[in-house]
Amino acid sequence: MYGVRSRLLGALLAFSPLAAAVAHAQPAGIEALQQNMRQIMSNPVLHASAVRAGQERALLCTVCHGKDGISTRDWIPNLAGQNPAFLLEQMHAYAHKLRIDMNMNKLIESMSPEELINVALFYASQPLQARTNLERSEQPGDAARGKRVYDAMCLRCHGPDGRDEKGYAWLAGQKSTYLRQSLERYRNADDGRIDPDMRQIVGGLSDEEIANLVNFLGTL
Ligand code: HEC
Numbered sequence: 001m002y003g004v005r006s007r008l009l010g011a012l013l014a015f016s017p018l019a020a021a022v023a024h025a026q027p028a029g030i031e032a033l034q035q036n037m038r039q040i041m042s043n044p045v046l047h048a049s050a051v052r053a054g055q056e057r058a059l060l061c062t063v064c065h066g067k068d069g070i071s072t073r074d075w076i077p078n079l080a081g082q083n084p085a086f087l088l089e090q091m092h093a094y095a096h097k098l099r100i101d102m103n104m105n106k107l108i109e110s111m112s113p114e115e116l117i118n119v120a121l122f123y124a125s126q127p128l129q130a131r132t133n134l135e136r137s138e139q140p141g142d143a144a145r146g147k148r149v150y151d152a153m154c155l156r157c158h159g160p161d162g163r164d165e166k167g168y169a170w171l172a173g174q175k176s177t178y179l180r181q182s183l184e185r186y187r188n189a190d191d192g193r194i195d196p197d198m199r200q201i202v203g204g205l206s207d208e209e210i211a212n213l214v215n216f217l218g219t220l
Pocket residue numbers: 057058060061062063064065075076077078079087090091099100101103104107108119
């Protein structure tokens with residue numbers, strides 16, 4: 001999962017100017033946290049009680065992310081059915097200001113490692129947003145063309161169904177507007193969202209290609 005990715009990245013980027021950014025983007029502590037969460041997931045009793053505690057802790061989040069992790073606005077990400085390893089990694093990044101969003105940085109800062117794990121497990125256990133309710137149809141773009149780009153450029157990390165088996169973000173069931181904005185942020189090397197892999201991959205995409213991709217992702 002996460003560890004494999006870190007090692008691969010380390011090997012790939014050892015001689016690149018991005019090496020410093022990657023080392024910085026993965027602060028000490030995240031692997032121990034992931035390990036801790038995997039242990040809880042392997043024990044059904046501990047898992048169930050973590051989900052319950054997480055649901056309670058997530059009350060503060062509902063105004064934006066919804067009661068069940070289906071967010072209340074198109075530009076706020078759904079958390080329901082997301083990869084727990086990715087949720088944990090991103091919350092850890094907000095806590096360490098490696099991903100910048102004023103509200104999120106403040107909210108996550110005050111949470112303990114145990115609370116981060118509980119909340120990640122709660123949201124991951126919620127059902128994905130139904131495809132019919134995504135706002136895909138309002139988005140421009142050609143899904144068939146988007147699929148060709150996805151298969152060539154994205155599938156190896158994000159998986160054929162947008163739910164890979166490694167530690168990456170799951171894209172299936174995500175809001176279209178949020179997906180488009182995230183891709184634009186990586187492409188534009190927005191300071192708030194730094195990931196050398198994503199930056200390199202989407203760096204050359206046109207607005208039209210991004211629209212096609214987003215339209216395709218809405219079909220997963
Ligand atoms: C005021 C609205 C607001 C509240 C309250 C809020 N969030 Fe968020 N959250 C956002 C927005 C907007 C983003 C996307 C920002 C960005 O792109 O970095 C986000 C992103 C996230 C992400 C990253 C998801 C992804 O797919 O990359 C996670 C995880 C998350 N929030 C968890 C939480 C948790 C847990 C709480 C409660 C403790 C919470 N949020 C409360 C607005 C909010």
